[in-house]
Amino acid sequence: MLPARSRLGLLLLGALLALVLYVLLPATRHGQHSAGARPEEGTRGRWAANATVRRGMAAGEPPVFYREVSSGPRASSPGRPDVLFLHGQAFTSKTWEALGTLALLAGEGYRAVAIDLPGRTMMVASAQGRVAFLDHVLQELGMQRPVLVSPSMSGRFALPFLLARGDRLAGFVPIAPVGTKDYAAEQYQQVQTSTLILYGDRDTRLGPQALQSLRHLPRHRVAVVPNAGHACYLDKPEDFHRALLGFLDQLK
Template identity: 65%
Template sequence: MPRTRPVLPLLFALLCCVVLLLLLPAARRHGPSRRPANITVRVSVLPGDPAVSYMEPAVPGPLASRRPAVLLLHGQAFTSSTWQALGTLELLAAAGHRAVAIDLPGYGDSPPAGMLGTQQGRAAFLLYVIQQLGLHRPVLISPSMSGRFALPFLLAHSEQLAGFVPIAPVGTREYSTVQYQQVQTPTLILYGDRDTGLGHQALQSLQHLPKHRVVVLPGAGHACYMDKPEDFHRALLGFLGQLQ
């Protein structure tokens, strides 16, 4: 008596083929995932200084050539991966901006670097990072501790920036009203209404920047971008849109 081939395995195989055929067009349409990659580049202020780690999403679309790049620094309790976790890097890339988040020396995957004990040294360091990354007049986002780098850079090289977004940065009292008044960089001053310390203190100095606007995020503390990420992203994208 002839043996009959089992029916169920054949039906299962046929079903798998149908599912694969249905999924292939969607895979072609959406393409590969745009998850950020953690890349390391050597950005030495002096020979022998360690490399600086940075994160950058996949290359954005054709509008990127017409929209300013964005360089994101971080606070003392955070790293470049904070901006990945919040979705900020992906959001900026989707909007057509080249978005780069670095680990400042001694944080994340960036080892400590020498010659950063002065304002001039930190400004020179940040200038060299921007040059090495090929960022042409980026918008600089500077929360909290990163003000030690961003503020001296802003006051020494404001012509190198298309915009500045300070988020309750430290060190604002180290500069005079006259120094701030000489900066013509468009600025978005951001802080949370529950940050009654650094937020208000920074505003007192930064409000002397001639081309500034202020956005206060309700219900947010010192790291307002963590407390209210949607409100933060909305304010940031609105500011970037005005620069185009």
């Protein structure tokens, strides 16, 4: 029989091992869960791990942070355009990931990427600078003719790009963007990019204001999200996703 001191030592050693296993095993399980993310409720298609990447710009320019959720090959399915998401002032690229938009589009065979727009820097202080910024983003991401989704504040980037580089876009989805009054009807009339003008019916200021200008785009259609405010994609994500997918499907 072991001495009492030896038995006590073995008991303490066993208790220590049990404590170590208790701490480590949940962490291991959590690591396995994070490596293969699960689909959010209400999304379609297969889900794979999301990637958040910092992509540097040219020397002296602000870096680009982007999020992409992929359910298969990096490139989109044949006949489906890439989709680039900008964001409003109070949001980031994370918004489109948390909403399930990136996963939903990936499951439908689209390559969807959301970027973080830079803050106030000299490089994007002018409309020309913001056009150059998006030019470089498309080049860095290898997007040929994407659909550009632009809510609210991001109109400062998207609208000058649309007017200057509309031929580089397969489609444009403005969601009550700012800055629409900065351009004349004649300028909009020269753009041949297919456009879905989207806003919530409770957005009584920016939504109708943007519509007054954007309705001069020759190839536009309008979708009003019921019972939704300025950030209609947050208020009614299913209605927003339905309208967006319907527009993307008719571009194929």
